[in-house]
Amino acid sequence: MTTVSPTPTATAADLGALDPALRRREARRVIASSYLGSTIEFYDFLLYAAASAVVFPAVFFSGLDPLTGTIAAYGTFAAGYLARPLGGAVFGHFGDRLGRKRMLVLSMLIMGVASTLIGLVPGAATIGGWGAVILVLLRVCQGIAVGGEWGGAALMALEHSESGKRGFAASFTNAGAPTGAALGTFVLGTFSALLPQDQFLAWGWRVPFLLSFVLLVVGMVIRARVSESPVFAAAVAQAEAEDARTGARRRLPLLQVLRRPRALLLTMFGGASGFGLQVLLSTFSVGYATEAGAARSDVLYAFAVASIVSIAFVVGFGHVSDRFGRRPVMIAGLVLFVLFLTPFFAMLRSGNWFVLLLAFTIALGLHGMLYGPLAAFISEQFGTTARYTGASLGYQLATLLGAGFTPTILATLYAGPGQGTSVVPVIGFLAGLALVSVVAIALTRESKDLDLATHEH
Template sequence: MSLDTASAGSPAAASAPAPDLAHLDPAVRRRESRRVILSSYLGSTIEFYDFLLYASASALVFPTVFFTGLDPLAGAIASYGTFAAGYLARPLGGAVFGHFGDRLGRKKMLVLSMLIMGVASTLIGLVPGAATIGSWGAVILIFLRVCQGIAVGGEWGGAALMALEHSENGKRGFAASFTNAGAPTGAALGTFILGTFAAVLPQEEFLAWGWRVPFLLSFALLIVGMVIRAKISESPIFEAALAQEEAQKAAGETTRKKLPIIEVLRRPKALLLTMFAGASGFGLQVLLATFAVQYSTEAGSERSSVLYAFALASIFSIFFVVWFGHLSDRFGRRPVMIAGLILFAGFLFPLFGMLTSTNWFVLLLAFTVALGLHGMIYGPLAAFIAEQFGTGSRYTGASLGYQLATLLGAGFTPTILATLYAGPGGGTSIVPVAVFLGGMAVVSIVALVLTRESKDHDLATHEH
């Protein structure tokens, strides 16, 4: 018997302990909830520091270090191809970690995913360039990027579910948004460190060894993250559903147990709608982390200035993500996300115009407004996706929905944008880029309209 079924209406389920641990003192529950939310935020920050640091490096470093035989545009496209490898691997990580997270618990998978990410990111900082081992450097880079993708594919679902399933009804959007707030925090941290080395070192030394230091720092972050993850408690909703299942077994109810992924795929509507609903948000996210940084640099701004502007705007966006997650608890996930998509699409042409400025404050304003509008999409997204699935397959369903959205929306977007920008005749134009991103926003809006509002779902009984 699956945990979805066990949590939805059987006699054993009715007599099982309440999944919100009502027998505990409310102050104790709130304290544990805050601790788990903080852990999800810090763990997600570390994971996305590693994963998104690669995004900035793929735009500014890897074309020169690993693809030296190509012209600058071709090198950038090839580098973005290695970047896409991580997104291709994320659904695999979501499926594998989701399966065991639904069977063995959320906490164990969070620890394992962080270990894989930390080791892979540290090793990226040690990969020799093309001048030393030729094309083998790119091959090793792709392999480690795939490991990163598998790790972050398992990380997000566990972190989001731990925050979501420990929180009270009516506060789930706020709680789960801290997991997504880890992404801009990690991006800001990685971009700031990379930008510092780019600013203080001559370009030759930066490309020779300076870019490697932020990746090597991943090992120190790994140790911090492992200590944090070891101290949190398992999800009470998962433990209650597991207890219900054990009680049914003891009572002789031996209904055949389905695999979590079968539970998800036998009703694919939720998976498909969450995938398309979230895709545009990730396309816009990766636009800012890769193409926009390079576009602004090519327009005449110093590399370090662009990186600092993006890093500071990313710090501001942390508050946007959490605030809009909170607003989604009041107004609903869909209205907030749809408003964000419409506003961001309308801001695309002004954004590209501002990115051509060499005035640092204009660059900062461009990134801040863009990331603020992106926060309207990204803040409610964690709760929106996770609430579409039942307890016994929630880790699998949420992870797959989220990671397929990242693959669809972000995996090949840097390559597509660079290709569209280059154009067929040798000239460059931003119009095809904006049209493509606007089209993605329309697809996500349609998917959101077709999805039921989820802010009032009962996680203990809701079946996807």
Template structure:
């Protein structure tokens, strides 16, 4: 992994100016530390998204017969995806909580807490008894654990992104920050492969206990993640900001980070609206596309393996688009991705409906690995660069989690409902996704390009 790096100098800069020429070359020790931080963010995000997106895929193909067996198949699927939405409702709360303490006391400690909460909740999901054993309590417990997942990932994304972004500081920071987003397809890949393997079991065994195995493996991943994350240093940009705040005149009390963000919410609104479609596309493929392809006649294990392949390709595609955004800007790359998606959505839906495992895999690779990655790769830097250091954890977390709530929280339920209303046709599904892409493009166009913006400005 080669990452262009610049240490962040401990001196003030002017917001918006590119001062890369003033920065001395990094030492070997500094390069090693930056690589360790980026690897930590990548592994931590991988583990968190393994847990979070494993739930998404399970909600599409498992939870309806296990926890909502007394409902019709369509109603059971909608109810199952409704529990999935509970995690997205909780994510802004997690962003506010972890963002506040992360801006006050540091990024590293909050990341350790968020990972612990996520790992514990996912492990416990694997132990929830079915509805046949405890009735409606099964769904209630499932929702509560899903809420804990949402709170945890609400704090994870912002902190992991900032650790990479603020350690690199200058050129190449979009590429470095994108390793946090690369954890999403990596985690989803691992979760999908785990589900695909247990899906080879006989149907009764898979629904009775097989699906639980990937959730129980979260305990092993949690131990590995905590070990790696505990060995990295705190963000130098945050340490400098903390030193500056300590020199303020006595009696001067800074506003809480969330208050600072909400007093001037323009950037928060722009990034939430601008990134809404990207996360909607992501979750459309992780839930609706998998379920639709399965119902169209492709074996569940073949669909999951096709989705796993597209996740593998997406890891490298989004990193490539992030590096491109370091050269040409975040906005052009993200806008191009949304434009191509709007053109490609109906051909992709036709491939998903084909009943062919090969064509379904092609749909995943084209629609997710390539198009969605163009919007998702630059996103981490695009969001974080809109906020000053004193409220960056809070602003980035709230911005991203608001985008996920708007774009992904209810998208699976909406898409299944639109398809049911159209008697199985995907026309309304395609139109809805095009509408989201257009709205996000408008918000991105209204925002300012940020690839050359300095990170050590203290105020939001």
């Protein structure tokens, strides 16, 4: 494999001297690696989301009533989001010191092993509450792995790409999320449709998790074939030369980010509602449509097909943001999604598969307006020598704020204090979360034209 990374003594100015054809070829390889690696990681992570809606209440919380069991299962789902900022901080630190590539390989290894083991956890009927405890511990490992994965994958794509194409390149990392969600949901839905209910709950749901080991092997081979980020290598060489000249020591990446917390706070709040809307679709909406009378497998298949279609929206709006800017595209997506919430829930109650497919497709298409530019938007707010740490923390704190407890909150709001159920409080909560994100995005600087080689936080 041809490598295009600068030599250890390169500076940021040397990046322009790299052979353009070689750099474009390596950029394509890195983008493909980021997309496929992210797909595998999010297959594992979001497979858990679907399972927490349709499997875990019956397997690990069978002693509770259905609503309480669902809320408890969503609580284990939240454990992964609580762990993601920790993964972002740890992997970000070493990614800014040792390089992006090494951390990507390690994060994938942790995710693959944890997801495979989830498929082996005995249910409540076998070991009682210990099954739920083990499930939470493995979910935490998943969260740590994803916390480290996203930042490295996004930065590798971003820092290998040409100026003016960064939104498009980095969007492939986020496109891995709907691809992974579709793959995980399709596999889970297939076993749900083919097996009787008792067999599916006894062992069928475990097979998609056990398949994670196969995906792990594929992912490790892919990750081993890419080169280190040229922007990162040049920035480190330049920083080391400056340290040698002045005798100073570089600040820890985390301290560089926290010294000026504005970028971290704005990216955290700016991305939060996108993740709230994401888990609305992958958890609450699946249960809501099933409760309205649709077959569980039909809902899962509709969501899987819509997720595949949404890949084009994520990549397309990433490209659009290279031309019109990250902020206007993301804000427009949030406003349109909130306006669509009322008809969306009405469509979910139709029981018609094609209407369900249309509902999920429109919702995920609008979500793509936010999610497509998001990787570049967050990453571009931080300087190169602390970008892995800053971007990872900003993104993972956004997921914690927007998605960590959202399934539990939505289920609680939907049930309400009385005996009835209503989506009105659900829509109100999501609209309020979207407003917070719109304000935060509006307060950030437009970053599409920044020079990554010279920009420092």
